[in-house]
Amino acid sequence: MREVAVIAFGQTPNRRRELALNEAEMLAPVVAEMLKGVGLSRTDVDFTCSGSSDWIAGYSFSWVTAMDALGAWPPIIESHVEGEAAWALYEAWVKMLVHEELEVALVYGFGRQSMSSPREVMAMMNDPYLETPLWPDTISQAALQARALLDAELCTERDFAEIAARNLRHAESNPLAQLSGQPDPAELLEEPTIASPLRKHDCPPITDGACAILLAAGDRARALCKRPAWIRGLAHRIDVQALGRRDLTRSQSARLAAEAAGAIGGKVDIAELHAPFTPQDWILQRELEIPESTVINPSGGIHQGNPMMGTGLVRFGEVAVRIINGEADRGVAHGTQGPCLQQNIVGVLEGE
Amino acid sequence: MSESQKPVTNISTPVAMHYNYSIGAGMSTFMRAIKEGKLLGVRCPDTGKVYVPPRLTSVETASPMSELVELSDKGVVYTYCIVNIRFYDQVLEIPYAYAYIVLDGADSAIMHLVQECPIEEMRPGMRVQAVWKDSSEWTESMENIQYFKPTGEPDMPIETIMDEIRRKSHA
C-alpha cells in the first residue's frame, strides 16, 4: 500500500467570533502559509478536498467560494465532503492510494458557528420525522449520554470535570486556543449545569475557525518534510443514530474504527480525541483502549476550539505536528460526527 | 377507515434559522465605497486583472491583492437574459432584462438589471450607464444602483474585450 503522510498543518486562531473575514478569507492565509512552510506553491497541489456543512454556513453550496480563495486555475482536481473534514482527509488518502500521479493533497475544513445558534442548527442533524420536531439540541443529547454514564456508575461528574481541566491545562501552551486555564476540578463542579449533568466546561466552545492539512506520498513526503507523520492506518465506522437504539455508554463504531485502523495495542505517545463533550472523552479512552501513559489532547482538545466541520481534522493535524517536530513517535487521531459519537474516524500516525 | 386509522403520509415541520452573515473584508471594502457612490475593484498583481467586487486574494493565483482601483459606473454588456416569469419575492415588472456588465476599467463582470431599454434592443456590446438612487438613500448595498441603462454610445466589440481579458491569464 502506498505510503501517505501528513507533512504540514495550519489553522486560524480559534475565536468566538470572526466578524471581519468570511470563510474563504480566513482559510486563504492558513493555506498560503502552510504551503510556503514546505516550499510548495498552490500549483504543486495535486488534489484538494474539503469538509463543511451548508446548514452551518447558512447557504447552499457554501464550500464553493472557499475554492475561489485557493487559486483554482488552471482547473484542479477537487472534491468535497458534506460534513466533518476528517472524512475529506479520508477521501484524499484513498485517492492517493489509487492514483500514483497524486503526490500532494490539500485538505481543509472550516466553520463559523458564531453566525447562528449551534444548538438550534445542529438539531437538524436528526431524524426529521420523529426527532427533529422535538428539537433535540446537541447539548441535551450529550447530557443524556452523560446521564447514562452516571447511572451505570461508570463515571462521576468529577471525572468529566477532570477531563475539562486536563484539556484546559494543555491548551495553556497552545497560542491558538480559544479556552485555557488551570482550574481546580472541584471549582468547575460548583458551576451551575446547563443541561444536567453537563456544565459549561463539559461543552464545546462556539468557534469560528479554519484549518488545513497537507498530505504527501512516499519519497515526495520525505523530500518535503524532515519527519513525515505517516498514516499507518485510517478507518471509519458508523452506529445507528437514534439514541434509544444504542448503549449510550459505548461508541461501538469508535471501537470498530480503531480496530480497523490498528490503533489498539502498540505504543501510543499521544492521542487527540475529538470529544465535543467531556463524557465522550471518557468513552473514547475506553473504546480506543488508550494506555495510561498516553498524553491525551496535548493541543487542549475541544477546549482549544470547535471550528465545526474542521475540529476532527485539527485532531489529525495536532498529532501530526508533534510527530513531525519529534515530540512524539506514534499517535492516534480521532474525529467524530453525528449525535453522541455516532460516526467515528480513527487514524494512526507514526514518524520514521 | 376512521380519521384515527388513516395512515400518516406527511408531516410539516416549519423551520426558521437566523444567521448573521459576514460578507468579508473584500466585499466590505466594496460596500463602504458604494455607500459613497464609488465602485471599487482590486488588481491582481500577477495577471493585472481587475476584480469587482474586490477580494483579498486572486482567484487564479491566490496572491494577496491590495491595489484598489476606482471604476467607472459605465460599462459594456457581455451577455444577458430576459426574464418572463414571476417568481416569489420578485418585485420587478416582467419582462425585464439582467445582464453581465463589464465596467470600464474592470475585468470581471457584475450582474445587474438593465432598464429603459426596449427588450428587443438588448444586445451584447451595448454601452450602459448606472442609474443611481438619490444619494440620500445610499447605504452599503448594490441596490444604490437601481439599474443600468443604455448610454446611446456606439457599441463596443465585447468579444474582443473578453478575449483580451482571457489572454491575461497565466495558464
Next chain:
Amino acid sequence: MANRCAVIGIGQTKYTDKRKDVNHVGLVREACKRALEDARLSWKDIDALVIGKAPDTIEGVICPELYMAEGLGMVGKPLFRVHTAGSVGGATAIVGTELIRAGLHDKVLVLGWQKQSDSDITWALSPNLPFNPPLMAGAGGFFAPHFREYIRRSGAPDHVGIKVVVKDRRHALKNPYAHLHQPTVCFEEIRDTMMLWDPLRFGETCPSSDGACAMVLTSEKFADHGSARPAWVHATEMRSEPTFMPGRDEVNPRAGRDCAAALYKRAGITNPRKDFDCAEIYVAFSWFEPMLAETLGFAEPGEGWKLSDSGATSLDEGGDIPWNCSGGVLSSNPIGASGTVRFAEAAIQVRGQGGERQVDGAQLALAHALGGASQFFAMWIVGSEKP
C-alpha cells in the same frame, strides 16, 4: 498498480415529482434493493457505502445519511458522504471505484439521491444572501445568459435547443424509470411552451424530481456475480474551476475540456464520437447538449449544434453517437442522483440491460456529471471488456 473495478448491480427508482409513499429511507432502499438483487448480493455482503446528495437545504436535514445509517444496512460499517453540487452523483461513484481500486473493500454500494418535494427547490438552490440583489431566481436564470452567448458565438439556429429536448423526451419514453413521459412530445409542443428566461423556454428545462440510483461496485473477484455481465470501469476523472475568475468562459469551461482530455488519455480515446457507442451527458437544459458536445470533444468549437441538429445524438433517428438514451437530466432530475444515473445508464448500456433504450452492441460508454456554475466535472468510461 490499482485494482480493476466492475459494476455488477444497478437499481433505480421511478423518478417522479413527489414520492408521497416513501420517506427518505424508503426511497433509497428501493434503489439499493434493486441494485443488490441485480448484483445477487444481500445487504450484509456490502463492505462500504458511498452516498452522494446535493444541498441538504433541500430535505431540511443536516447529513441525512447519518440518521439513515440503520436503514441503509451500514451500522458497524463505513458510510461516506460526498457533496459536489450537481456533479455529486458522479463524484460519489468515483469515490466508490477508488475504494475498490485501492483494495480497501471488495463490494461497495454507491448511492445518489434527492427528495426535492420535501421543500421549495428554488429557495434551496438560491437562497437570497443579503448584499446581493435578487435578480435571477432559479438555475435556468443563471445559465440562460450563457446559452445566449453560445448561440451568438456559434451562430446556432434557435431551433436546436428544442430539437435536443424532443430527442431526450422521446428517449425517455423507452425508459420506465424516467420522470417525464410525454407521448405526444414534438417540436411544436416544446416550442410553444412559455419563454421563461429568454432564450430558454419552460419546455427546455429539467423537471424537479424525487429519486435514488444505486450501483454495486466490486473488485475483479466478484465481477461475474451479477445477473448480467459486468461493466468494467476504464477510467475516471474530475475537474473543478473557480466561480469568480474574470473572463471565465462558462460557455466552454476549461475544467470540462481538461477533464475530458485527461479521461480520454487514460482510456486511449482519440475520437470520442467514433470511439464511444453512446454517452450519458448531464444536459439539464437544452443548450447544454451542443455546448458540452464541444467541451467534451465530440465536435469542434462552434459546431456542437450541428451534432444535435443532424440527429447524430438520437437513438430513434439511428444517430451514430446517441446521447442520453435514458432521457437524460432533461427527463429526470433528482439533483443528487442525476450524476449517478448518468454513470449507471452508461453501465446499463455496456451490460446490455437497456431494454428498449439499448444501443445495439454497445461496448464502450461515456458518462458525465456537471455541477455548480458549469464548474464541477465528474466523468467515467465503462466498457464490456476488461481494461
